[in-house]
Amino acid sequence: MPALRSWFSIPRGSHFSLANIPFGIISTPSSKTPRVAVAIGEHVLDLEAFAANNGFSALSIIQPHQAVFSQPSLNAFAALGRPIHAIVRKYIQDVFDADTTYPEILKTNSALQKQALLPLKEIQTYLPFKIGDYTDFFAGLNHAVKAGSMFRGPINALQPNYKHLPVAYHGRASSIVVSGTPIRRPNGQILLDPATEKKQPTYSACKKLDFELELGAFICKANKMGEPVPVNEAQDSLFGIVLMNDWSARDVQAWEYVPLGPFNAKNFGTTISAWVVLADALEPFKVKGIENDVGVLPYLKEKDNKSVYDIQLKVDLQTKSGNSKTIAKTNGRHLLWSYPQMIAHHSSTGCPLQVGDLLGSGTISGISQSEYGSLLEQSENGKIPIKISDSEERIFLEDGDEVTFSGVCGSDEEALVGFGECVGRIEPALKL
């Protein structure tokens, strides 16, 4: 399909082309109340201002719902359901199209352009949703094999359940932050010398601080308690996707996680990107995930044989002294389980999912060192240093390090569907 052309200037290579239209929450120095916007090129369209100035006058279906754009989160907009998200996205694409059906709405309305089109660099972004619950899956097969091999050897790398159900832990919604928020190194219980017989922990600053490259999915449809979401209807629950960093304290994790899973090792901070790419925008980039070679149970069997996304993912690390390096490149296709399968399994007991819940994919890794989505894998749990520059290397994160994830779909520079960035810098631990 040829790229949509706009009357509005959208630079080539922008993650926020007309093919995208991602949603987020913004404010400006002169208007500090957080509200809904979409990103377009190097600007955002403030949907509160747009709605208040008859921007949706040609879209009668949205008129009774315009208050959703004045909310400080996307929950109310998301709850309108996928057919409405699709209509709104298509309408905004039309308003910006070079041959728009509605030139009077924005193309020839310079007053509204001035009011509602704001430079990205002048706005502040916020968490896109009020997140009630957060669950982090472990669907990245290559990551699970690599991490499991390091801890239990290659024969026992995967637990017997791994290919039969999407494994997950219940995370902590209260410490999810938007891209750009600093992350403080946690203090925690660790074993300084795990090899010795006597297991005596100390309480200290984490010495094995790591990132995990993941995708996060937001839920837009609540299921009632007791009523599971069938796998082949689960796409209706999927609002959109963000980049996600499940910061992980590996030494805390190693000591605490058997038998109930990660607790404090992953509850001190999780960063997500600010712009939510709608499931509809990702539709052209659906691909087959990793083949599951066990026959999954019927409640996890999907009709759709393409249900993960071809997203080119990248991790950059910049040190306090300014050296930086791309330390990993991988792809969103490296998942054994799809989001519909995760949703179906999560709700299979009757557990209610709610609008605004966040589901992490699990760390996404390829199969070679430069494709690993965590330092745990890259450094073989601290054994192999990763060269950042001639003067610096890393095994785990140091104070002042800044980790930047980016993700983009497509190759046509005029029609990229990108996520922007998911950034966090490490601050020193509280002094003990």
Ligand SMILES: O=C(O)/C=C/C(=O)CC(=O)CC(=O)O
């Ligand atoms: O297989 C294991 O015992 C451990 C796996 C991990 O440590 C990976 C991990 O932290 C899970 C995650 O992706 O959050």
Ligand SMILES: [Ca+2]
């Ligand atoms: Ca994780």
Ligand SMILES: [Mg+2]
């Ligand atoms: Mg986390």
